Amino acid sequence: MTELLPSTQRTLLARVARAQRDGRVPSLVAGVVRDGALAWHAGRGALPEGADGPADSDDVQYRIGSISKSVCAVTVLRLRDEGLLDLDDPLDRHLPGTPLGDRTLGQLLSHLAGAGSESPGRWWERTPGGTLEELDLGDADRVLPAARRFHYSNLGFGLLGEVVARLRGHAWVDVARDEVLLPLGMTRTSPRPQQPAAAGRAVHPWADLVLAEPEHDAGVMAAAGQLWCTAADLARLGALLLGDTGGVLSPATVEEMTLPAGVDPTSPVWAGYGLGVQVLRFERPEGGGTTTLVGHGGSMPGFLAGLWVDREEGTGALAMGNTTSGMDSGLAAGLLNDLRVAEPRIVAPWTPQPCPVDPALLGPWFWGPSPYALRSVGGGLLHLGGLGRPGRASRFRPGPDGTWVGLDGYFAGETLRIARDHLWLATFVFTRTPYDPAAPVPGGVSDEGWTTA
Missing domain, CATH: 2.40.128 (Lipocalin)
Incomplete structure (x- = not known):
């Protein structure tokens, strides 16, 4: 892995510093991924009193919220690749008795199942969770017809996590740890904070004051937003999305994750969702074509996070802060653009290759x-x-x-x-020629051939 140029590091640090100051984020860590690892990182601000570790460490945990959904998707796809389920399976086949039983696992992964955005009952992001039975799901949790439109659903990923748990016979967080996190070397990713870890904070909208946010076990909703992660570990997840799968998934399955559902990917600018990942295509800020990014944003009370990779460039960027709102959601994408402009990728040389056909x-x-x-x-x-x-x-x-x-x-x-x-x-x-009469053209070719009339 090559070190970033000093001028590049200064450009990236300047963006991170502005994001922390302008967003009034108590502490923020950001970094870029290159050559399969965290190539650069920086922190700004200070961790709350009592936290064990400097704000600029790549080993401080932050809650990553919905980035947990990407980890959940990996666990589901591992089961699919083993033949234990199919993405066209109705939920009822693996998790009977819910009002969403006729919706498919693939629809749930892509937020196309019409499931409610949140679980019923109390605000799950701020109160301890329970079991699936305690959710007491009903017809009101089917808010849209299946496969009609994208509708982001935390509930849907809670259900997917429960499918994984029942097929494996262990809690989803344990399956994620044993089959995804540890094999990838993400030893500092956990369902509850492990020091050094930032503490969640809300920032007063009109004054420079902060308020502690609660932390809890989300129960059956864990797969929707439970995990805590460090910058070094989040970079490893980014490397997986870039193709360094560590044997956890096949490269073809990772490619499948990144294909958006219900969006025409030939359009110049769009936003879609694949299998547990968001997919964005947009015009580059300085012009010169479009960029497609794959990743996920995350939020939980007291925390915001983002992980995005540019698969064409082979780079990624991440950002995590301990604030409920205010942090620039485009910080990671901005870092990727800064890196591409300052140190553009030098592609491998062309070499002759065998031709797969005559x-x-x-x-x-x-x-x-x-x-x-x-x-x-x-x-x-x-x-x-x-x-x-x-x-x-x-x-x-x-x-x-x-x-x-x-x-x-x-x-x-x-x-x-x-x-x-x-x-x-x-x-x-x-x-071989337009409407070749010697080839089997449906409808045939006029005996008159090509004429002027």
Whole structure:
């Protein structure tokens, strides 16, 4: 891991210092992830009296709130990859007796299940939690039809944590510790604070005064926001989202997590949610294209946090503060942009690679009169996209029996079959020349051919 340039470190520190001062955050720690580890961090402010540790330490715990949902998603996907559940399974199959039993696990992971935003009863973020039975869920906790719209649901992730607990036979926090946190080396992440740890604070809106916030065990809602974490550990979670999975998940499953549901990812600017992670695409502040970030924000009374990674750049950034409100939610994204501008990624050199198909099959193809190009891309994949004009584009991985399966874009999940004179994709036929009469064009080709009328 290479150390950041002194000028870069000063730029990052200046942003962190402004965020702490302008947001009136009692203590704040932030950092950037590069080469799979915490490459730089800094703290500002002071920990409350009695806390054991300096504010700028990467070993001080803060409550990370909803970033816990990303850890929950990893535990669910591990069960899926083992064949113990399917994301299309209705909740009732694994957790019978709730009013959301017909909603799928995948919908719950993507906040598309129409579940209530909060658990019923008292404000769960400030009062000790109990069991699923004590929640006493009812029809009022189904607030929207399934799969109709995104609706953020803490309750949904509480239910997912309970699914994991029942399939594993242990509490969700124990499963998360044994199967995700410890294998990743996140030894300073825990469901309750372990010193050194910051204490939660609320800052008075009109005066420079603070008020202690309570801390508690969230019970069945733990998977929605229970965890405490250090900067060093949160950086390790960021490295997982960047592809360094430590064997906890396969890289393909991490890639699946980052694909947003219900959003067209070809649009220049959007915000979506994948499987336990938020996905944002936005215009770069200084221009020059768009940036896609994957991660999660987190809040609990007394704490705010954020973890975001740029998978294309291979970098991440994090920020944690002990304040209920006020901290700049864009701090981590701002650090990523500062790092990209100051020390842009130097990509690996191009080298020749084996071609996964006969090179004679690559090059121009036509969907009707529209030109496309089929090309080989890195990792043994193929790419089909518009040639010289916009068009539906997708990457394809090898499938069974010589076929290819869409990875992303319009043709995600669809099967591509390649013949010498045509491509068959979904119901579309691509030919070597526009409407080639020698190829099996649906509807046929006029005997008159191309004319001026």
